[in-house]
Amino acid sequence: MKYSRNNKIIKQFGEKVRQVRLAKGLSQETLALESGLEDSQINRIELSKINTSISHLFILQMPLKLTRPYCLSLIQNRYST
Numbered sequence: 001m002k003y004s005r006n007n008k009i010i011k012q013f014g015e016k017v018r019q020v021r022l023a024k025g026l027s028q029e030t031l032a033l034e035s036g037l038e039d040s041q042i043n044r045i046e047l048s049k050i051n052t053s054i055s056h057l058f059i060l061q062m063p064l065k066l067t068r069p070y071c072l073s074l075i076q077n078r079y080s081t
Contacts, residue, residue, distance in 0.1 A: 011048040018046040034063035
């Protein structure tokens with residue numbers, strides 16, 4: 001299977017992570033500490049520099065206090081647009 005990078009989806013996802021993080025009053029550093037990811041990784045996700053994994057999505061769900069169905073809806077809604 002050919003590798004595919006959908007920049008629109010990656011950008012929308014990064015923007016959503018940033019929006020939720022800010023709404024929760026978390027800095028990138030705090031989110032990194034609570035999730036176990038590097039703060040530079042959080043930054044790259046939010047700036048759409050990387051095509052992050054679903055694993056990272058679920059890692060971020062806990063400190064952002066999101067449900068798994070909501071996290072999956074972020075992906076589903078992006079692919080249906």
